[in-house]
Amino acid sequence: MTRDPQDPPRSLTLRDVSEASGVSEMTVSRVLRGRGEVAAQTRARVVEAARRLGYVPNRIAGGLASKRVNLVAVVVPSLGNLVFPDVLTAVGAGLEAAGLHPVVGVTGYDPAREERVLYEMLAWRPSGVILAGLEHSEAARAMLRAAGVPVVEIMDVDGEAVDSVVGISHRGAGRRMAEAILAADYRRIAFLGTTMPHDHRARKRMEGFEAALAEAGVRLAEREFYSGGSSLAKGREMTRAVLARRPDLDFLYYSNDVIGAGGLLDVLGRGLDVPGRLGLAGFNGLELIEGLPRRLASMDACRHAIGHEAAAIVAGGLAGRRVELAPVLDPGDTIRRAAGAQAASAS
Amino acid sequence: MTRDPQDPPRSLTLRDVSEASGVSEMTVSRVLRGRGEVAAQTRARVVEAARRLGYVPNRIAGGLASKRVNLVAVVVPSLGNLVFPDVLTAVGAGLEAAGLHPVVGVTGYDPAREERVLYEMLAWRPSGVILAGLEHSEAARAMLRAAGVPVVEIMDVDGEAVDSVVGISHRGAGRRMAEAILAADYRRIAFLGTTMPHDHRARKRMEGFEAALAEAGVRLAEREFYSGGSSLAKGREMTRAVLARRPDLDFLYYSNDVIGAGGLLDVLGRGLDVPGRLGLAGFNGLELIEGLPRRLASMDACRHAIGHEAAAIVAGGLAGRRVELAPVLDPGDTIRRAAGAQAASAS
DNA sequence: GTGAAAGCGCTAACAT
DNA sequence: ATGTTAGCGCTTTCAC
Numbered sequence: 001m002t003r004d005p006q007d008p009p010r011s012l013t014l015r016d017v018s019e020a021s022g023v024s025e026m027t028v029s030r031v032l033r034g035r036g037e038v039a040a041q042t043r044a045r046v047v048e049a050a051r052r053l054g055y056v057p058n059r060i061a062g063g064l065a066s067k068r069v070n071l072v073a074v075v076v077p078s079l080g081n082l083v084f085p086d087v088l089t090a091v092g093a094g095l096e097a098a099g100l101h102p103v104v105g106v107t108g109y110d111p112a113r114e115e116r117v118l119y120e121m122l123a124w125r126p127s128g129v130i131l132a133g134l135e136h137s138e139a140a141r142a143m144l145r146a147a148g149v150p151v152v153e154i155m156d157v158d159g160e161a162v163d164s165v166v167g168i169s170h171r172g173a174g175r176r177m178a179e180a181i182l183a184a185d186y187r188r189i190a191f192l193g194t195t196m197p198h199d200h201r202a203r204k205r206m207e208g209f210e211a212a213l214a215e216a217g218v219r220l221a222e223r224e225f226y227s228g229g230s231s232l233a234k235g236r237e238m239t240r241a242v243l244a245r246r247p248d249l250d251f252l253y254y255s256n257d258v259i260g261a262g263g264l265l266d267v268l269g270r271g272l273d274v275p276g277r278l279g280l281a282g283f284n285g286l287e288l289i290e291g292l293p294r295r296l297a298s299m300d301a302c303r304h305a306i307g308h309e310a311a312a313i314v315a316g317g318l319a320g321r322r323v324e325l326a327p328v329l330d331p332g333d334t335i336r337r338a339a340g341a342q343a344a345s346a347s
Numbered sequence: 348m349t350r351d352p353q354d355p356p357r358s359l360t361l362r363d364v365s366e367a368s369g370v371s372e373m374t375v376s377r378v379l380r381g382r383g384e385v386a387a388q389t390r391a392r393v394v395e396a397a398r399r400l401g402y403v404p405n406r407i408a409g410g411l412a413s414k415r416v417n418l419v420a421v422v423v424p425s426l427g428n429l430v431f432p433d434v435l436t437a438v439g440a441g442l443e444a445a446g447l448h449p450v451v452g453v454t455g456y457d458p459a460r461e462e463r464v465l466y467e468m469l470a471w472r473p474s475g476v477i478l479a480g481l482e483h484s485e486a487a488r489a490m491l492r493a494a495g496v497p498v499v500e501i502m503d504v505d506g507e508a509v510d511s512v513v514g515i516s517h518r519g520a521g522r523r524m525a526e527a528i529l530a531a532d533y534r535r536i537a538f539l540g541t542t543m544p545h546d547h548r549a550r551k552r553m554e555g556f557e558a559a560l561a562e563a564g565v566r567l568a569e570r571e572f573y574s575g576g577s578s579l580a581k582g583r584e585m586t587r588a589v590l591a592r593r594p595d596l597d598f599l600y601y602s603n604d605v606i607g608a609g610g611l612l613d614v615l616g617r618g619l620d621v622p623g624r625l626g627l628a629g630f631n632g633l634e635l636i637e638g639l640p641r642r643l644a645s646m647d648a649c650r651h652a653i654g655h656e657a658a659a660i661v662a663g664g665l666a667g668r669r670v671e672l673a674p675v676l677d678p679g680d681t682i683r684r685a686a687g688a689q690a691a692s693a694s
Numbered sequence: 695g696t697g698a699a700a701g702c703g704c705t706a707a708c709a710t
Numbered sequence: 711a712t713g714t715t716a717g718c719g720c721t722t723t724c725a726c
Contacts, residue, residue, distance in 0.1 A: 291579020
């Protein structure tokens with residue numbers, strides 16, 4: 001049952017195709033890569049031989065010889081977070097036209113792990129790197145600078161980039177949400193989010209949120225943090241906990257739509273008047289929010305556009321770009337409409 | 348702003364480290380790979396020089412020379428499907444101990460695309476292949492057989508494998524659900540699922556489901572299909588459509604938990620008695636079902652165990668294994684409890 | 695414990 | 711339009 005390592009399943013080489021077709025290795029190579037002018041008849045013989053043998057080119061050898069590789073490293077914190085699969089899908093679509101392939105690495109929000117993942121990926125000499133966030137270890141930044149290929153940091157623009165950056169301002173997003181909430185006359189406001197020390201984007205949203213409240217003379221009434229992945233159940237639990245401590249709260253701002261949805265289901269189940277007595281908002285603009293009993297207020301993280309732009313930068317071999325996208329606030333059905341909302345949100 | 352392709356950002360080589368440390372390339376290589384006996388002092392000099400220079404080994408060259416590569420191709424239909432990120436996470440964890448790294452490919456449930464993705468990945472001569480499903484083009488199967496490395500087809504065991512297989516029987520899963528539903532005395536039953544012609548597992552669940560109903564003399568009263576991704580909103584919409592056509596239905600079996608959850612929210616919102624008047628069930632055992640107003644009946648797809656087992660087979664270099672896992676049916680709160688349920692489900 | 699030589703399978707750069 | 715030559719940066723093998 002165990003494969004004998006001595007058993008040499010030597011895979012086919014260009015030479016095999018060359019011999020089978022009676023065409024030189026070099027010309028076979030040209031045909032298979034679609035480079036250079038090759039007589040139609042010669043080409044046909046080569047293609048036929050390669051197909052018949054089941055030849056699969058060895059990109060390891062090809063990459064070594066040409067110093068070019070059609071791989072792009074894409075590094076994200078997690079795949080459980082809904083947002084990242086979406087970004088990856090957009091990146092993949094964007095790279096495809098350029099004949100590039102994404103290679104995905106996952107860091108688990110751990111900087112040390114990110115460093116290792118980057119090291120592994122750079123060892124394959126990819127044509128570009130796309131990675132989430134602006135916060136990396138010094139060693140990681142050094143590796144990225146030394147890589148000599150386009151590096152695009154995505155999701156977040158609040159910080160200093162190694163090379164290019166594509167994202168939104170999470171501080172600004174938190175701020176905008178605070179303004180909308182204040183404009184709707186909510187005043188006893190809580191933030192519910194993750195304790196993960198390395199979810200910098202959630203942290204920045206909270207910072208922007210608190211700053212905007214402070215400017216209006218409002219203090220955050222409560223905070224509730226959790227660790228681990230997001231789930232509806234976690235959202236329910238946190239919501240119950242925070243409302244038990246402070247039953248007079250009138251707004252709950254969640255760090256993402258999943259826990260926000262859980263909270264919404266929970267308060268609706270208890271018959272609370274939403275958004276009259278209690279308002280809620282999440283973040284990300286996930287599809288999820290559309291099927292809930294009330295449409296949860298949220299803010300689009302622009303994940304599709306981010307993936308698309310990042311792919312374009314890598315595919316174009318560009319350097320030093322900065323693309324800041326403007327997320328749209330969707331008030332849904334969980335922020336009450338108040339007179340003067342527009343005016344106040346422009347403050 | 349555009350990188351000059353003529354600009355040679357020649358990355359560091361073993362030779363650079365060799366010169367910087369005054370140790371031969373060969374010994375530097377040994378140190379960096381942790382192979383062979385090297386004097387502690389020599390090792391220290393090498394490590395220091397490599398670190399100082401920021402040397403990242405070139406695995407393209409290494410792979411070519413050694414014919415061994417620490418990459419495992421993992422091919423899944425989609426990342427939007429919640430299930431696959433979970434499987435990938437388990438695969439990654441399982442491979443890690445063996446020093447192997449997953450490289451993810453996405454097919455979009457398209458066999459032609461799967462073939463291209465496999466071709467691309469096999470061109471990198473990975474140490475193993477893990478791919479979802481048993482249905483592949485003949486060319487894809489030929490490539491896999493010729494690869495000369497462990498190939499593990501995952502998720503589904505109903506069919507013929509190229510090499511190893513790890514999964515559950517989806518036909519059996521559909522059958523078991525049908526038995527539980529019948530035992531609970533539901534009789535006017537509908538199936539709601541995807542039209543995607545290539546979601547073979549959903550198809551097999553429906554087949555097993557119908558077969559078990561037929562054996563009990565019950566015909567599927569309705570079916571409703573949709574295309575595109577799953578969402579709560581889609582689940583609501585389908586549920587409304589099917590109940591509009593057949594208001595007397597007493598059970599809805601969904602092909603996954605996401606549309607099932609949408610359906611559940613919809614019928615609860617309309618005040619229907621669940622599970623008395625109407626029962627519901629989904630599939631996958633997603634975390635999602637735990638935060639709903641009622642716990643949706645579901646069946647665990649064993650995605651974590653599948654990822655784990657598949658990784659073990661690749662890491663162990665094993666061939667021809669067959670691992671059939673037993674999914675557990677969780678009746679949740681959406682299948683009514685009926686006398687004789689146990690007896691009937693054993694039929 | 696360390697080094698020298700050969701070559702992995704391809705492609706760049708020149709021939710022809 | 712096609713062939714020849716010389717590596718790409720590493721590891722294998724064997725010598726010391």
